[in-house]
Amino acid sequence: MSSTTRSRRVLAVSLAGVAALLLSGCSEGADGGSGDGATSLGFVNGANTHFHTCLLKAVEQTAEVKxxxxxxxxxxxxxxxxxxxxxxxxxxxxxxxxxxxxxVDALEGDITKAKNAGIPIYLTSVATDDLSDILGAAVVDLKKVGAMDAGWIEKDAAGKQVQVGVVAGAPGAASDLLVGGFKAALPATAKVVANQPGMFNPAKAQDVAENMIQAHPDLDYAFVANEEMAFAVRKAFDAAGAEDVKIVSVNGTEEGIAAVQAGTLSATVANSAMTIGQTAVEKALALLADKNGDKISNVPLTLVTKDNVAQAPQYCPK
Structure with a gap:
């Protein structure tokens, strides 16, 4: 690995991260934002999951206000x-x-291309080693997100030997940090018996879960890399008669919080897409005006269980 590659190695990635279909090309006005100010922002979103849809809405609304x-x-x-x-x-x-x-590997070319053009990049959910390459970043500590879910399992298992399944997202991005943080924080008494990607796709996640529960009928817990997949995993487990498998997940969407309250999910880690989008626009504009400001903004995380659903942050703008 070259020194340049090492210098841009990603330290933290969102959520991972993430359902309405978005246009792949650039848009403005009703589709891409509004405002006739002298400052213009480009927003390149990563996918079309619920996370990304809410992120776009937050970016649009905040840009309009600003x-x-x-x-x-x-x-x-x-x-x-x-x-x-x-x-x-x-x-x-x-x-x-x-x-x-x-x-995360795509950032190398992205940053170089923008830097050569003299256009500063503000990253949502990620930060690089060399902060001089970027304008700033709104960072979600995904390793910590995974660790928080693992901590809930440790407390719930109370020292018992347990089997854990992992339904990851898409390899090579947020999912890797989520799963890595989760596995590293599990107690020695918890054994990961299956780890397969659901690709942030509920249908794929359901197939993975069906195969997982057939191969491991004594499964105790499952960690699922986002709530949209977690609902599909719950459906697969229930259909297989495995209603007692406890599922922990990530996002803190309105539906996810309701599922925790209902007991469909046991816990989820809330990292608000609305907060990320608002922070990105506000901080990017502030740093354009004063490059000496703080480059890194850490997005708050909340482990949500039945005991504290009222404390969950708003996930998506109205």
Missing amino acids: GAKLYSANSKQDAGTELSNIEDMIARNVSALIVQTVN
């Missing part, structure tokens, strides 16, 4: 499309570029 013109594009989990979207934003000569990357 009087910044906004262009948006969606990369649909494809690193090549992400780079093309960034090139389109460069052609528009935006004042700054906000990026929710699809893959």
Whole structure:
């Protein structure tokens, strides 16, 4: 690995992270934002899950309030499309570029391309080692997210030997940090007996869960990399007569919090897409005005269980 690659190694990634279909090309006005201010922002979103939809809405609304013109594009989990979207934003000569990357490895080319064009990048959910390469970042500590779910399992298992299944997201991005943090924080008494990607796709996650419970009928817990997949996993387990498998997940969506309250999910870690989007726009604009400000903003995390559902932050803008 070269020193350049090492310098841009990702330290933290969101949620992971993530349902309405977004246009893959750039848009403005009703689709991409509004405002006739002198400052223009480009937003390159990573996918079309509920997380990304809420993130876009938060970016749009905050840009409008701040009087910044906004262009948006969606990369649909494809690193090549992400780079093309960034090139389109460069052609528009935006004042700054906000990026929710699809893959941590894609950041190398993204940052270089924008830097060479003189357009600063503000990252949502990620931060790089060399902060001089970026304008700033709104960071979700995904290793900590996974660890918080693992901590709930440790407390609930109370020292018993237990079997744990993992339904991951898409390899190479937020999911890797989530799962890594989760597995590292599990107690020695908890054994991960299965770990398969659900690709942030509920239908795929349901297939994975059906196979998992057949192979491991004594499964005690499952960690699922987002709530949309977790609902499908719950459906598969229940259909197999495994209603007692406890599921922990990530996001803190309105539906996820309701599922925790109902007992469908045992716990979830809330990291508000609304907060991430608002922070990204506000901080990007502030750093354009004063580059000496704090570059890194850590997004608050809340482990939500039946005992504290009222404390869950709002996930998506109205």
